[in-house]
Structures are given as C-alpha cells and as structure tokens.
Amino acid sequence: DAGVTQSPTHLIKTRGQHVTLRCSPISGHKSVSWYQQVLGQGPQFIFQYYEKEERGRGNFPDRFSARQFPNYSSELNVNALLLGDSALYLCASSLEGTGATGELFFGEGSRLTVL
Amino acid sequence: QQQVKQSPQSLIVQKGGISIINCAYENTAFDYFPWYQQFPGKGPALLIAIRPDVSEKKEGRFTISFNKSAKQFSLHIMDSQPGDSATYFCAASRQGATNKLIFGTGTLLAVQP
Numbered sequence: 001d002a003g004v005t006q007s008p009t010h011l012i013k014t015r016g017q018h019v020t021l022r023c024s025p026i027s028g029h030k031s032v033s034w035y036q037q038v039l040g041q042g043p044q045f046i047f048q049y050y051e052k053e054e055r056g057r058g059n060f061p062d063r064f065s066a067r068q069f070p071n072y073s074s075e076l077n078v079n080a081l082l083l084g085d086s087a088l089y090l091c092a093s094s095l096e097g098t099g100a101t102g103e104l105f106f107g108e109g110s111r112l113t114v115l
Numbered sequence: 116q117q118q119v120k121q122s123p124q125s126l127i128v129q130k131g132g133i134s135i136i137n138c139a140y141e142n143t144a145f146d147y148f149p150w151y152q153q154f155p156g157k158g159p160a161l162l163i164a165i166r167p168d169v170s171e172k173k174e175g176r177f178t179i180s181f182n183k184s185a186k187q188f189s190l191h192i193m194d195s196q197p198g199d200s201a202t203y204f205c206a207a208s209r210q211g212a213t214n215k216l217i218f219g220t221g222t223l224l225a226v227q228p
Contacts, residue, residue: 004158033214042121042204042218043159056215090158094214103149104214106158 002027004093004107012113013081021076021110025093031055032074033104034066035090043090049074050096078112086114119207121219128226134192136222138205141186145207149216150179150190153202162203163190195226 005024013019025032031050035043048056049068063079072093078085088111092104120139128134138148149164165172165179165188172179178191192199202223206216 031214035216040221042206042221043216044218045215048214058215092158092214103161103164104216106151106160108156108158 004091004105006089006091006107006110008110009108010111010113012115014115015081015083017081017114018077018079019081019112021078021089021091021112023074023076023091023093023107025072025074025091026105029093029095029105030072031094031096032068032072033092033094034074034076035092035106036060037088037090037109039087046076081114083114086112088112119205119217119219121205121222123222124220125223126225128192128195128224130195130197130226130228132195132226134195134199134224134226135189136203136205136224137187137189138207138219139185139187140207140217142207142209142217143186144209145217146210147208148179148181148188149206150177151204151206151218153204153221159204192224195224197226197228200224200226 007022033048034046037043045058047066052068066076068074088109090109092106150162151159152162153159163174163177176193181188202221204221205219208216
C-alpha cells in the first residue's frame with residue numbers, strides 16, 4: 001500500500017513568489033496535517049484538515065493557507081514567499097480527525113528553497 | 116506552556132550500548148507522548164508512544180519512561196545498533212488534538228560500530 005505521497009519533492013522559488021504543495025494521504029485516511037520543519041529543528045504544526053474542514057491552525061501568518069479535496073488529498077499554499085519560508089514541508093495523514101489512534105503517518109516532504 | 120524541551124542535542128553511543136534521550140514539558144493538558152525517528156531525506160516515523168496512565172512502555176529495544184509528577188519522559192534504546200543512527204524527536208499533544216503535535220528540537224544519535 002502506498003504511504004503518504006507529496007509533490008514536488010524539491011523546488012526553488014524566489015522571494016515574493018507563490019508556491020503550492022500537494023499531498024495524498026494513505027488510502028482510507030480522512031485527516032491531513034501540514035508541518036514545517038526548518039533545518040535542525042523539530043516540525044511545527046501549520047494546519048489540520050478533516051473531512052474538508054479546517055480543524056486546527058498553528059501560529060503561522062495568513063500567507064499560509066490550505067484546503068482538502070473530496071478525495072482527501074490536500075494542498076498547502078504559501079503566498080509572498082520570504083527567505084525564512086525555506087524549509088521541509090511535511091504532510092501527515094491519520095484515520096480520524098482527532099487522531100484517536102494516536103498515529104500520524106508522515107510523507108517524505110517537499111523541500112522548499114526560497115532565494 | 117506549549118514547549119517541549121529535549122536533550123541532549125546530539126549523542127554518540129557505542130554499538131551495544133544504551134542511548135537515553137530526555138524530554139520535559141510544561142502543559143499539564145498534554146496526554147499523548149510519541150517519539151519519532153527521522154532518517155536523512157525522510158519524514159518522521161512513529162517509533163513508540165505513551166499515555167500518562169502508565170509509567171513505562173516497552174517495544175522491542177525501545178522503552179519510554181514517563182514521570183507525570185516531574186513532567187518528564189525519556190526514550191531508552193537498548194543494545195544500540197549503527198542502524199539506529201538517526202534524529203529522534205519527542206512530541207506531545209492533548210486529547211482531542213492529537214494531530215497537533217508539539218515537537219522537541221531533536222537529538223542526533225550516532226551509534227559507532
């Protein structure tokens with residue numbers, strides 16, 4: 001069975017541009033969460049979506065937005081890119097919205113470099 | 116109150132030795148404490164997790180010890196192997212928001228053969 005898949009794996013953008021990152025959860029998983037991992041640090045929670053509704057938002061500016069589609073895949077959008085947005089963006093899926101099983105399954109991430 | 120503090124930042128252990136990584140938290144609402152393992156170029160993978168109703172959980176060579184009164188928990192890797200060399204993250208979350216994990220800063224473990 002396929003795990004969490006993310007695309008693109010690597011991308012380079014310049015300041016001020018916009019980026020869209022995509023995530024497909026594990027089949028049967030209805031919840032998708034997004035995390036930002038800056039080099040040398042632990043992942044930081046950005047968003048959680050469950051059944052196409054936002055269930056949680058971390059401490060990130062409004063330049064960050066996301067959505068979840070009827071097939072449970074998700075997009076993370078970042079506008080007006082800053083150098084500090086350079087990071088590994090991780091998508092994680094889980095069976096339920098509250099993560100009652102307790103396990104998040106992470107993808108391998110999208111490495112964003114902002115020049 | 117949202118922080119999870121992790122130490123040490125890096126750790127070198129000889130093959131067959133015990134690796135110990137410690138974490139401390141402040142928010143008493145946290146009730147789920149997982150450990151994740153991350154290899155270079157990969158996403159984090161759940162290693163083992165514990166809830167505060169038990170003081171210890173063991174899975175194979177990996178053990179979590181949990182001290183609720185001290186608000187601390189630790190990961191012990193017994194018989195450490197070179198294949199265990201990775202970055203380890205502790206994390207915490209509260210009931211009803213277990214997808215919103217608060218991660219520690221990570222420990223880079225190197226197991227020397």
